[in-house]
Amino acid sequence: xxxxxYWLEHAWLDTHVEPGVALEVxxxxxIAAVRTGVDTPPPGAAVLRGLTIPGLAxxxxxxxxxxxxxxxxxxxxxxWTWRETMYTVAQRLTPDSYFAxxxxxxxxxxxxxxxxxxxxxxxHHAPGGTPYADPNAMGEALIAAAGEAGIRITLLDTAYLSxxxxxxxxxxxxxxxxxxxxRWAERVSALKERDGVRLGAAIHSVRAVPADQLTTVARxxxxxxxxLHVHLSEQTAENDACLAAHGRTPTRLLADHGVLGARTxxxxxxxxxxxxxxxxxxxxxxxxxxxxxxxxLADGIGPAVALQRAGSPLSxxxxxxxxxxxxxxxxxxxxxxxxxxxxRGHWTAAALLRAATADGHAALGWADAGTLEAGALAxxxxxxxxxxxxxxPVPRLAAETAVFAASAADVRHTIVGGRRIxxxxxxxxxxxxxxxxxxxxxxxxx
Ligand SMILES: [Zn+2]
Numbered sequence: 001x002x003x004x005x006y007w008l009e010h011a012w013l014d015t016h017v018e019p020g021v022a023l024e025v026x027x028x029x030x031i032a033a034v035r036t037g038v039d040t041p042p043p044g045a046a047v048l049r050g051l052t053i054p055g056l057a058x059x060x061x062x063x064x065x066x067x068x069x070x071x072x073x074x075x076x077x078x079x080w081t082w083r084e085t086m087y088t089v090a091q092r093l094t095p096d097s098y099f100a101x102x103x104x105x106x107x108x109x110x111x112x113x114x115x116x117x118x119x120x121x122x123x124h125h126a127p128g129g130t131p132y133a134d135p136n137a138m139g140e141a142l143i144a145a146a147g148e149a150g151i152r153i154t155l156l157d158t159a160y161l162s163x164x165x166x167x168x169x170x171x172x173x174x175x176x177x178x179x180x181x182x183r184w185a186e187r188v189s190a191l192k193e194r195d196g197v198r199l200g201a202a203i204h205s206v207r208a209v210p211a212d213q214l215t216t217v218a219r220x221x222x223x224x225x226x227x228l229h230v231h232l233s234e235q236t237a238e239n240d241a242c243l244a245a246h247g248r249t250p251t252r253l254l255a256d257h258g259v260l261g262a263r264t265x266x267x268x269x270x271x272x273x274x275x276x277x278x279x280x281x282x283x284x285x286x287x288x289x290x291x292x293x294x295x296x297l298a299d300g301i302g303p304a305v306a307l308q309r310a311g312s313p314l315s316x317x318x319x320x321x322x323x324x325x326x327x328x329x330x331x332x333x334x335x336x337x338x339x340x341x342x343x344r345g346h347w348t349a350a351a352l353l354r355a356a357t358a359d360g361h362a363a364l365g366w367a368d369a370g371t372l373e374a375g376a377l378a379x380x381x382x383x384x385x386x387x388x389x390x391x392x393p394v395p396r397l398a399a400e401t402a403v404f405a406a407s408a409a410d411v412r413h414t415i416v417g418g419r420r421i422x423x424x425x426x427x428x429x430x431x432x433x434x435x436x437x438x439x440x441x442x443x444x445x446x
Contacts, residue, residue: 003032004418007041008052010385010398013372014358015350017051017398025378029417033374046420048382048413051398053353054370055115055379055416056326057360059288060229060267060317062120063102063142064093067441069321079235079297086320087172090123092444095132098123099141100443104436106149107427108324112408113381115151115416118288118317118364120202120229120267122158122176124187129174135187143197148429150414150421152379154364156229157191158202159184159209159217165245166210173208181209181216188220196417198365200227203259205234206242206250214257221263227365229288230259232266234299239271251276260285265315265363268294270302277303281310286363289355291332293319301336305346315360325408327383330356349403378418384410 004025011021013034020039026032041047067089072082093101102119109117119142125131134140139155146153160176161184163169169177178184193199201221203209209217221228233239233250242250251272254260260279265286272280280287287307294302297320308314316329330352337346347355358370369377383402385393387410393401402410414422421428430436 005042005045006415007038007045007047008382009047009049010051010395011372012051012053012353012399014354017396019395021052023372023378023380025418029378029419031372031374031376031378034372050382050384050386050412051402052372052380052382053113053399053402054357054372055381055414056113056356057116057118057315057364057366057370058109058114058318058324058326059118059265059315059360059363060120060290060319061117062320063105063145064089064098064123065320066105066108066324066437067101067444079299080237082297089444090175091127091172093123093138095137095141097440097443098138099145100436101440102142102145103148104430104433104440105321105324106146106151107430107433107436110149110151110414110421110427111411111425111433112324112326113383113411113414114324114326115379115381115414116154116361116364116366116369117146117151118154118156118200118227118229119146120156120158122160122202122204124178125175127175129177136191139191147196150416150419150428152196152198152366152369152416154198154200154227154366155191156200156202156227157188158204159213160204161209161213162207164207165241176204176208181213185216185220198226199224200229200365202228203230205231205238206253207238211246211253211257214254214259218257218259225263227363228259228264229267230254230264232269233271233276234268234294236271249273249276251279255279255283267317267319268299268302269307269312270294270300272303272307277306277310280307280312284311284313286315286359287312288315288317288363289329289333290317290319291329291336292322292325295332295336296320296322301340304333305337313359313362314355315363316356323408326356327403327406327408331404349400352403353399379416381411381415382413384412
């Protein structure tokens with residue numbers, strides 16, 4: 001098989017920074033060999049100067065929230081008032097306008113070094129709840145957008161059936177609902193996986209899926225060995241309502257309906273009891289932290305240290321896309337913990353990178369990505385070490401510099417399946433991502 005060779009000035013090899021690494025990529029888009037001690041670029045090799053790390057996994061995204069950036073920063077309020085603004089944008093999207101917006105958002109992610117996205121997708125139907133001619137038209141628009149942007153997608157097709165603990169969906173929520181979990185499963189089962197595309201399931205929350213429907217969604221994911229994600233205890237009001245309706249916490253309710261497990265990820269897991277944490281950990285259920293959104297929405301700081309210690313693998317997501325920067329998500333998890341505890345060093349840069357890469361990919365069903373080793377998918381990204389933010393690192397501490405000081409603006413190259421989708425900060429198919437974002441967002445304003 002023909003090989004492409006990339007020469008990495010510095011490479012993150014899971015535990016340490018290695019100078020002078022040749023990565024051979026085979027025509028099937030996987031890493032064929034990793035050669036260390038290669039001081040100068042081999043003839044014909046593509047040279048990547050800076051620190052190359054495995055591709056970043058954005059484990060929790062709602063692409064359309066990108067249209068809210070800035071506009072939701074005026075005035076005061078809570079998560080719940082923010083949600084009203086979010087619903088008005090959701091009302092305007094069509095399959096065509098969602099494709100255009102998501103293509104730009106996923107290109108923004110590629111520029112930030114993200115090679116796989118978990119799209120938590122619940123905007124299924126036309127306004128008023130009428131299915132499109134293809135009932136999966138919106139999901140297909142997202143899949144096509146990721147394909148155009150060159151990144152992998154796990155479409156976490158989301159069951160969203162009620163306004164809250166059995167209450168009928170409100171007007172804005174009619175686009176989200178399939179009526180019952182069985183009808184959700186029927187629609188989702190028509191979607192097909194393909195190159196660069198995995199399918200997963202999601203339960204929007206214990207508010208939005210009645211208890212007697214949870215098992216149907218869990219079983220669908222189980223039968224396919226697919227990832228299953230769920231927004232969990234982001235808000236204390238949700239916990240209170242769940243206790244009132246079912247006499248147990250959301251985590252306990254999910255456990256009792258077979259939702260927890262090693263292929264399940266709880267998103268946020270912010271307000272949890274000790275028993276909840278033990279349940280999440282003992283079932284190896286993952287935790288996806290979204291620190292920039294959690295701080296933006298005034299959610300609170302989740303117990304990520306305790307969850308991980310209990311056995312929950314951690315992943316990271318940019319969720320509402322207040323910013324799209326996985327390096328910022330990674331350091332924010334550590335820095336939030338420092339503020340709360342007034343002590344430092346809860347996670348090393350290596351542990352934070354692991355959450356942003358290997359464990360994030362695993363949470364999205366890409367167990368063969370997120371590491372630079374032979375056999376893995378050839379997905380990686382290069383961070384400049386000569387920008388105003390990153391210049392002057394001790395080479396062996398380049399990962400610490402990247403995690404604690406670099407931003408998405410320092411990403412120089414992004415490679416997915418051996419193919420370069422970002423070169424010197426320029427996206428291969430969306431040359432002006434800023435313009436694409438501006439145009440697609442302006443179109444929604446009408
Ligand atoms: Zn979310």
